[in-house]
Amino acid sequence: MSDRFIKGWKTMQQVGGKQSEDTIKRLESIAPGFGNHIVEYAFGDIFGRDGLDLKQRELVLIASLTTQGDCNSWLHLHINAGLNAGLRPKEIVEAIVQCSLPCGLPRVLNTMRIVNQVFKERKINPLD
Amino acid sequence: MSDRFIKGWKTMQQVGGKQSEDTIKRLESIAPGFGNHIVEYAFGDIFGRDGLDLKQRELVLIASLTTQGDCNSWLHLHINAGLNAGLRPKEIVEAIVQCSLPCGLPRVLNTMRIVNQVFKERKINPLD
Amino acid sequence: MSDRFIKGWKTMQQVGGKQSEDTIKRLESIAPGFGNHIVEYAFGDIFGRDGLDLKQRELVLIASLTTQGDCNSWLHLHINAGLNAGLRPKEIVEAIVQCSLPCGLPRVLNTMRIVNQVFKERKINPLD
Amino acid sequence: MSDRFIKGWKTMQQVGGKQSEDTIKRLESIAPGFGNHIVEYAFGDIFGRDGLDLKQRELVLIASLTTQGDCNSWLHLHINAGLNAGLRPKEIVEAIVQCSLPCGLPRVLNTMRIVNQVFKERKINPLD
Amino acid sequence: MSDRFIKGWKTMQQVGGKQSEDTIKRLESIAPGFGNHIVEYAFGDIFGRDGLDLKQRELVLIASLTTQGDCNSWLHLHINAGLNAGLRPKEIVEAIVQCSLPCGLPRVLNTMRIVNQVFKERKINPLD
Amino acid sequence: MSDRFIKGWKTMQQVGGKQSEDTIKRLESIAPGFGNHIVEYAFGDIFGRDGLDLKQRELVLIASLTTQGDCNSWLHLHINAGLNAGLRPKEIVEAIVQCSLPCGLPRVLNTMRIVNQVFKERKINPLD
Numbered sequence: 004m005s006d007r008f009i010k011g012w013k014t015m016q017q018v019g020g021k022q023s024e025d026t027i028k029r030l031e032s033i034a035p036g037f038g039n040h041i042v043e044y045a046f047g048d049i050f051g052r053d054g055l056d057l058k059q060r061e062l063v064l065i066a067s068l069t070t071q072g073d074c075n076s077w078l079h080l081h082i083n084a085g086l087n088a089g090l091r092p093k094e095i096v097e098a099i100v101q102c103s104l105p106c107g108l109p110r111v112l113n114t115m116r117i118v119n120q121v122f123k124e125r126k127i128n129p130l131d
Numbered sequence: 132m133s134d135r136f137i138k139g140w141k142t143m144q145q146v147g148g149k150q151s152e153d154t155i156k157r158l159e160s161i162a163p164g165f166g167n168h169i170v171e172y173a174f175g176d177i178f179g180r181d182g183l184d185l186k187q188r189e190l191v192l193i194a195s196l197t198t199q200g201d202c203n204s205w206l207h208l209h210i211n212a213g214l215n216a217g218l219r220p221k222e223i224v225e226a227i228v229q230c231s232l233p234c235g236l237p238r239v240l241n242t243m244r245i246v247n248q249v250f251k252e253r254k255i256n257p258l259d
Numbered sequence: 260m261s262d263r264f265i266k267g268w269k270t271m272q273q274v275g276g277k278q279s280e281d282t283i284k285r286l287e288s289i290a291p292g293f294g295n296h297i298v299e300y301a302f303g304d305i306f307g308r309d310g311l312d313l314k315q316r317e318l319v320l321i322a323s324l325t326t327q328g329d330c331n332s333w334l335h336l337h338i339n340a341g342l343n344a345g346l347r348p349k350e351i352v353e354a355i356v357q358c359s360l361p362c363g364l365p366r367v368l369n370t371m372r373i374v375n376q377v378f379k380e381r382k383i384n385p386l387d
Numbered sequence: 388m389s390d391r392f393i394k395g396w397k398t399m400q401q402v403g404g405k406q407s408e409d410t411i412k413r414l415e416s417i418a419p420g421f422g423n424h425i426v427e428y429a430f431g432d433i434f435g436r437d438g439l440d441l442k443q444r445e446l447v448l449i450a451s452l453t454t455q456g457d458c459n460s461w462l463h464l465h466i467n468a469g470l471n472a473g474l475r476p477k478e479i480v481e482a483i484v485q486c487s488l489p490c491g492l493p494r495v496l497n498t499m500r501i502v503n504q505v506f507k508e509r510k511i512n513p514l515d
Numbered sequence: 516m517s518d519r520f521i522k523g524w525k526t527m528q529q530v531g532g533k534q535s536e537d538t539i540k541r542l543e544s545i546a547p548g549f550g551n552h553i554v555e556y557a558f559g560d561i562f563g564r565d566g567l568d569l570k571q572r573e574l575v576l577i578a579s580l581t582t583q584g585d586c587n588s589w590l591h592l593h594i595n596a597g598l599n600a601g602l603r604p605k606e607i608v609e610a611i612v613q614c615s616l617p618c619g620l621p622r623v624l625n626t627m628r629i630v631n632q633v634f635k636e637r638k639i640n641p642l643d
Numbered sequence: 644m645s646d647r648f649i650k651g652w653k654t655m656q657q658v659g660g661k662q663s664e665d666t667i668k669r670l671e672s673i674a675p676g677f678g679n680h681i682v683e684y685a686f687g688d689i690f691g692r693d694g695l696d697l698k699q700r701e702l703v704l705i706a707s708l709t710t711q712g713d714c715n716s717w718l719h720l721h722i723n724a725g726l727n728a729g730l731r732p733k734e735i736v737e738a739i740v741q742c743s744l745p746c747g748l749p750r751v752l753n754t755m756r757i758v759n760q761v762f763k764e765r766k767i768n769p770l771d
Contacts, residue, residue, distance in 0.1 A: 026624060033631055033641040034608045036692065044684045045232050045620065052676065054225035062187065063226045066194040067233045072329040073584040074233070074621045096290045097182035098191045104173050105195045105202070107491040108301065109330045112282060119289055129289040154496060161503055161513040162480045164308065172300045173492065180292065200713040201456040202493045224674045235619040236685065237714045240666060247673055257673040301488050310481035315446065319482045322450040323489045328585040330489070352546045353438035354447045360429050361451045361458070363747040364557065365586045368538060375545055385545040410752060417759055417769040418736045420564065428556045429748065436548065457712040458749045557744050566737035574699065575738045578706040579745045586745070609694035610703045616685050617707045617714070 008039060011047030018046065018057075018084045061085035062098050069099055069114040070106040078114055082121045092122060092131045136167060139175030146174065146185075146212045189213035190226050197227055197242040198234040206242055210249045220250060220259050264295060267303030274302065274313075274340045317341035318354050325355055325370040326362040334370055338377045348378060348387045392423060395431030402430065402441075402468045445469035446482050453483055453498040454490040462498055466505045476506060476515050520551060523559030530558065530569075530596045573597035574610050581611055581626040582618040590626055594633045604634060604643045648679060651687030657697075658686065658724045701725035702738050709739055709754040710746040718754055722761045732762065732771045 015023045030038035050060060064081045068074040085095055096118060103111040122129055143151045158166035178188060192209045196202040213223050224246060231239040250257055271279045286294035306316060320337045324330040341351050352374060359367040378385055399407050414422035434444060448465045452458040469479055480502060487495040506513050527535045542550035562572060576593045580586040597607055608630060615623040634641055655663050670678035690700060704721045708714040725735055736758060743751040762769055 029631060030624070030627060033627065033634065034612055035642070036688075037612050040684065040688045041620065044680065044688070048676075048680045048684070049228060049232060052225060052228060054219075054221040055229065059187075059190065059222070059226070060229050063190060063194040063229045064233060066191040067198040067230045068621065070195040070198040071233060071584070071619075071621065072327070073625070077233070077621045091182075093182040094187070097180060098187070100177060100180060100290055100293050101183065101188050101191045102195045103491070104177060105192060105199060105205070105491045105493055107327075107487070107489045108297065109324065109327065109333045109489055112286070113329070115286060115289060119285060122289065130291070157503060158496070158499060161499065161506065162484055163514070164304075165484050168300065168304045169492065172296065172304070176292075176296045176300070196493065199456070199491075199493065200711070201497070205493045228674055228677050231619070233619045233621055235615070235617045235711075236681065237617055237708065237711065237717045240670070241713070243670060243673065247669060250673065258675070305484060305488060308481060308484060310475075310477040311485065315478070315482070316485050318443065318447060319450040319485045320489060322447040323454040323486045326451040326454040327489060328583070333489070347438075349438040350443070353436060354443070356433060356436065356546055356549050357439065357444050357447045358451045359747070360433060361448060361455060361461070361747045361749055363583075363743070363745045364553065365580065365583065365589045365745055368542070369585070371542060371545065375541060378545065386547070413759060414752070414755060417755065417762065418740055419770070420560075421740050424556065424560045425748065428552065428560070432548075432552045432556070452749065455712070455747075455749065457753070461749045561740060561744060564737060564740060566731075566733040567741065571702065571734070571738070572741050575702060575706040575741045576745060578703040579710040579742045582707040582710040583745060589745070603694075605694040606699070609692060610699070612689060612692060613695065613700050613703045614707045616689060617704060617711060617717070 005043065007043040007047040010051055011042040011045070014050045015042055015046040017087070018050070018061075019080050022080055057088040058085065058090050061088050061090060062094065065095060065114070066098055066102050069102050069110050072110055072113075075113075075117060078117045079121060082118055083125075086121070086125065086127070092127050092129050096129060133171065135171040135175040138179055139170040139173070142178045143170055143174040145215070146178070146189075147208050150208055185216040186213065186218050189216050189218060190222065193223060193242070194226055194230050197230050197238050200238055200241075203241075203245060206245045207249060210246055211253075214249070214253065214255070220255050220257050224257060261299065263299040263303040266307055267298040267301070270306045271298055271302040273343070274306070274317075275336050278336055313344040314341065314346050317344050317346060318350065321351060321370070322354055322358050325358050325366050328366055328369075331369075331373060334373045335377060338374055339381075342377070342381065342383070348383050348385050352385060389427065391427040391431040394435060395426040395429070398434045399426055399430040401471070402434070402445075403464050406464055441472040442469065442474050445472050445474060446478065449479060449498070450482055450486050453486050453494050456494055456497075459497075459501060462501045463505060466502055467509075470505070470509065470511070476511050476513050480513060517555065519555040519559040522563055523554040523557070526562045527554055527558040529599070530562070530573075531592050534592055569600040570597065570602050573600050573602060574606065577607060577626070578610055578614050581614050581622050584622055584625075587625075587629060590629045591633060594630055595637075598633070598637065598639070604639050604641050608641060645683065647683040647687040650691055651682040651685070654690045655682055655686040657727070658690070658701075659720050662720055697728040698725065698730050701728050701730060702734065705735060705754070706738055706742050709742050709750050712750055712753075715753075715757060718757045719761060722758055723765075726761070726765065726767070732767050732769050736769060 027038040027042060061081055061084050065085060068078050082095060099111055099114050155166040155170060189209055189212050193213060196206050196209060210223060227239055227242050283294040283298060317337055317340050321341060324334050338351060355367055355370050411422040411426060445465055445468050449469060452462050466479060483495055483498050539550040539554060573593055573596050577597060580590050580593060594607060611623055611626050667678040667682060701721055701724050705725060708718050722735060739751055739754050
């Protein structure tokens with residue numbers, strides 16, 4: 004195992020935990036090597052860069068996934084990852100509200116449904 | 132002029148300056164009332180909410196506009212707005228790098244061209 | 260309650276009924292104030308403008324939501340809203356057929372599945 | 388020449404005039420047969436269907452092209468086609484305003500720039 | 516029945532079998548004529564062109580549907596159609612891996628879930 | 644320089660030549676390390692995988708970039724790369740024609756304009 008893999012695996016565990024681990028394993032079974040590339044490149048090289056902390060990176064990902072559409076399971080993962088990284092519930096909600104200006108209401112209301120679900124699962128007070 | 136308009140106009144001046152003012156005026160000449168709605172709603176109501184500061188809102192907008200595509204003039208405006216709000220050049224660059232995972236390389240490299248242009252116009256050292 | 264809110268709430272009831280009311284309430288519980296902004300701005304300011312009647316506005320929304328993708332619950336709502344506003348079933352179907360030229364077949368066939376469902380729920384003859 | 392082609396060619400002339408004719412010819416020189424398919428299918432079969440008049444079809448196309456993004460030359464063509472078909476300037480503007488709810492501000496403001504250009508070229512009063 | 520219809524129907528049976536037949540029939544019941552247009556145009560005219568074989572056409576469709584997003588049922592159909600046309604499982608997987616560069620990871624991982632499902636349904640060894 | 648970088652650089656030269664080299668250098672000046680990541684990951688790891696040859700990978704990229712929209716400079720690069728890899732002009736044209744079914748006419752006609760330009764620059768007969 005390369006250093007890049009070990010570094011990436013650690014970040015992946017922190018960001019996506021069991022869900023990401025399962026995704027990578029399933030990927031390796033149909034596209035051998037590609038799952039490992041993602042651990043090394045996405046979680047090792049990219050998440051490992053300086054200049055933004057993990058909270059900011061998750062805020063950016065939530066905005067990007069909201070805008071892209073058809074990303075529900077990824078939004079569920081990264082809303083959780085953002086909370087785990089220390090984002091306040093209110094910061095996540097406001098990032099999504101802000102996206103309504105560039106990307107319109109349907110994308111934003113869809114992500115809000117997922118936020119609502121995550122907050123219930125974690126018994127979070129949305130006004131914190 | 133409503134309080135919402137005055138509050139929105141002030142934020143709009145801070146975010147988009149002369150460029151936004153011209154957009155609103157041009158808009159009012161073909162869709163009377165719609166430009167004012169945007170000042171009040173987008174810059175007054177939405178930008179005026181608690182929970183995220185202006186730096187974070189601009190970071191979120193840069194991520195969303197990058198992901199959406201076909202938003203060059205808006206990216207130019209909000210990269211400038213982010214710098215004006217106090218984002219470090221490096222934070223803007225890293226937010227765009229992070230978007231490469233959800234939205235792929237063409238969108239990201241396109242925004243990087245605009246970042247490059249803004250940095251040159253403002254004689255900015257990208258490593259700050 | 261502002262006049263804008265009262266005007267918007269009335270239009271919202273007409274367009275989306277109980278479903279929109281629930282969306283706004285759920286939104287208010289996680290993003291206080293944002294649900295009310297939408298009532299005032301989207302349903303009050305925008306839907307309340309001159310120049311197009313409600314039938315035309317719903318036709319435009321159905322075309323836009325079809326093109327955007329990943330908007331099923333919104334399409335369900337606005338196909339119903341279009342019928343409530345007086346669009347003939349055939350007009351809705353033809354607007355979607357026309358979208359196949361700019362946006363391709365998958366988006367169009369997806370919306371047709373929702374049209375089919377709405378027509379069954381309302382016991383509508385599609386050829387009317 | 389088939390009946391479908393003759394019917395399609397006539398509608399194409401009415402909708403896109405010289406610009407569409409040039410597109411089809413250029414297309415035929417690199418993808419022989421495909422330009423003719425489009426005349427027959429898009430302009431003959433689809434535009435030739437019952438249930439919506441040409442004004443409504445153009446309103447739907449303007450909404451769809453605005454939402455899709457990266458369609459400037461097509462928007463220029465269909466804003467002109469809509470006016471030629473008898474849409475009032477105000478109806479076109481309001482269709483685009485309405486799209487801001489599902490598809491956000493950048494797409495809408497981009498189309499408004501093209502509307503502005505077409506209105507100037509045709510010396511149109513936008514408030515008609 | 517026109518020659519174009521007969522030719523298209525045959526290709527449609529080969530590509531999408533019973534699922535496409537049902538789609539066309541359902542479509543004909545709400546938009547009479549449009550289902551037949553699709554058989555003639557999409558499966559007759561377009562699939563019937565020279566220059567690419569069916570394997571290549573399906574590879575191109577899988578890449579396009581992956582990139583577009585919100586196309587799960589169509590991806591299921593065309594992954595099956597690609598295998599039926601003689602694409603090796605590994606070729607399909609690699610086409611999707613390649614798309615991760617232009618369109619990012621969520622779209623690609625979503626299609627991989629569908630690939631996984633199709634491979635299980637057909638008891639396919641992904642490394643073939 | 645790592646083996647991955649050397650392998651990636653070689654493939655990058657073959658695919659995008661001077662244009663890609665310039666993109667990577669410009670990128671390194673504003674996002675140090677990110678350009679190198681792309682050489683290693685995109686051109687080394689991903690393009691270097693088994694299962695598809697370079698011709699097929701370029702066909703897939705052309706389909707994906709066409710579908711995504713707002714990718715003109717990338718389409719110019721990969722249409723050239725496809726021809727360099729040995730794709731026949733007709734294969735490239737037909738891949739784009741096929742995309743009209745999932746992604747509609749504007750995206751397809753836009754790519755055809757770029758195809759036309761590349762064919763003229765290379766004095767290519769489109770019917771080869």
